[in-house]
Amino acid sequence: MRTTSAAGTARAAAGALAALLVLSGCSAKAGDGGAGERATGGVRTGKGISGGTIELGLLTDMTGVYATLGKSVTQSQQLYFEQLNADGGVCGHKISLTVRDHGYDPQRAVAAYTELEPEVLGFPQFLGSPFVAAVEQRVEDRDKALVLPQAWAHSLLGSPYIRVIGSTYDVETINAIDFLMKEEGIAAGDKVGHVYFEGDYGESAVEGSRHMAREAGLTLVEQKIKPTDNDMTAQVAALKKAGVKAVVISAGPRQAASLVGVAAAGGFDVPVIGNNSAFSPQLLATQAGPALMRNYYVASPSLPIGADTDRAKQLVADYKAAYPEDSLDNGVVAGWTAAGVFTEALKEACAAKDLTREGVGEALLSLDAFDNGFGVRQDFSDPEVPTSRESVVLKPDKAVTGGMRVVREPTASEAARAYTPPEA
Known part of the structure; x- marks a missing residue:
């Protein structure tokens, strides 16, 4: 809840x-x-x-x-x-x-x-x-x-x-943390940070993190920010001090670039994964570009434009x-x-x-298998549930059209399939 x-x-x-x-x-x-x-x-x-x-x-x-x-x-x-x-x-x-x-x-x-x-x-x-x-x-x-x-x-x-x-942000975040556990070595007992916007976007995403923390035995370290907060230095310092092994970010592209860039500059070498709104390929031309290509992932509701x-x-x-x-x-x-x-x-x-x-x-409501060629089928027959529980995990790569390459094909984790979104 x-x-x-x-x-x-x-x-x-x-x-x-x-x-x-x-x-x-x-x-x-x-x-x-x-x-x-x-x-x-x-x-x-x-x-x-x-x-x-x-x-x-x-x-x-x-x-x-x-x-x-x-x-x-x-x-x-x-x-x-x-x-x-x-x-x-x-x-x-x-x-x-x-x-x-x-x-x-x-x-x-x-x-x-x-x-x-x-x-x-x-x-x-x-x-x-x-x-x-x-x-x-x-x-x-x-x-x-x-x-x-x-x-x-x-x-x-x-x-x-x-x-x-x-997939809604909570389901997307569940799939994102599932990826961190299966591909980046995060395990029960570890601490995972979550930096998120105040409001519906961030609160929805952090519900997914809280759910996975309960289900997988993780400790969640939360950092709530405002959309006007562009410098993530304080958040990185707090997460580093807490000893987190990975970070989820549910914010805008600027905040994600700041977080990853500040972490890299300070020797805080942990994987970071963002929700689908937390990346723009234009960031790869900034000073944060190399760090984003090394340590950053993005969870997405579909295959990328360069698929x-x-x-x-x-x-x-x-x-x-x-x-x-x-x-x-x-x-x-x-x-x-x-x-x-x-x-x-x-x-x-x-x-x-x-x-x-x-x-x-x-x-x-009659569209129960919509597919526009980007890898994820959508079912609109029930307004009470997400049209899909699958997420794609992407990694920034300036050599790829659209700046994102697929590192995990459309997948609905077991936790995402079993999850029931809380009532608003």
């Missing part, structure tokens, strides 16, 4: 952000998610569909702590829907995207959702667990617009309209052609996957002749 303090932190953060909805002038009435429903060619439609166009919203971070990720996810989705439109769109409709950059700022994120919600069918991207949590109750009770977060907190499970794609698959190779070629000046990273895969999931839901809803918000949400 989540500790009292963690639950209080998460509830307080979500509650404070949710309150902003009122201040932002929310006036939708309960149950109006399909307001203005009408039949078009025998298919029911509602909000976000008119004149042969399906309007979708992208709520992202292109100027804040996750700017690199947000840019890659957004450009990947723009490319996906451009190709989809060129192939005829969905159900006789073309897709139109509206992008809002919230800069990882809570007020801007909630305001952007409030602005776009009346105009769109749904959101193939909403980056940031705390911001999605802030609108979760409204989405489920009245808006009923499908939201695919670029966030993996287990607290987002349970809604038929907010659907996390892949040896036909789909990955095609996406690399298409993305390079569309954005020749931009680097490739796993945000491209995440964005492409979410766009594919949303599109499949739209196609299923069209086949059922119900392209209302409720119809699209219902259609997604």
Whole structure:
């Protein structure tokens, strides 16, 4: 179970952000998610569909702590829907995207959702667990617009309209520590450090560490930080003094680079593994690059952009052609996957002749084996559990496309398979 303090932190953060909805002038009435429903060619439609166009919203971070990720996810989705439109769109409709950059700022994120919600069918991207949590109750009770977060907190499970794609942070962390135990010699009785952001992301990830500590007889040494904390010198000193044998980090790329770089400079030679949000290949060109390639791993919900698959190779070629000046990273895969999931839901809803918000949400429940060619099959039939319990373990490598090579293929550890996420 989540500790009292963690639950209080998460509830307080979500509650404070949710309150902003009122201040932002929310006036939708309960149950109006399909307001203005009408039949078009025998298919029911509602909000976000008119004149042969399906309007979708992208709520992202292109100027804040996750700017690199947000840019890659957004450009990947723009490319996906451009190709989809060129192939005829969905159900006789073309897709139109509206992008809002919230800069990882809570007020801007909630305001952007409030602005776009009346105009769109749904959101193939909403980056940031705390911001999605802030609108979760409204989405489920009245808006009923499908939201695919670029966030993996287990607290987002349970809604038929907010659907996390892949293993949640707690499951991902369980698989990460399983890797450390099987491949890096961590054993019962050892101390493992965990540096994590306050809020839904970090609290979800540390649940996985706490679970593995109980199950495997480890001692967990926790270091909670803020997204504005960029220098990990104090955290490294504390972990070194505690005698940890490995470190998990659930933060941003800057914090991961600082932690690994400071540890290497101080002779603290232990393996470090981060959640999927804790790496950017641009870091390999910094002073921390050599240390990252030596001691750092990343747990991911899918194979990387540089994977040896036909789909990955095609996406690399298409993305390079569309954005020749931009680097490739796993945000491209995440964005492409979410766009594919949303599109499949739209196609299923069209086949059922119900392209209302409720119809699209219902259609997604029928996808129980979605696979876009990046190694992990997703099952959306049960909103209460992660769509997958598998994780891929990657290692930074500047010689590889996208800067990440696979060191462990998609795997669900025994602990991850048996784990039940705590209720939010």
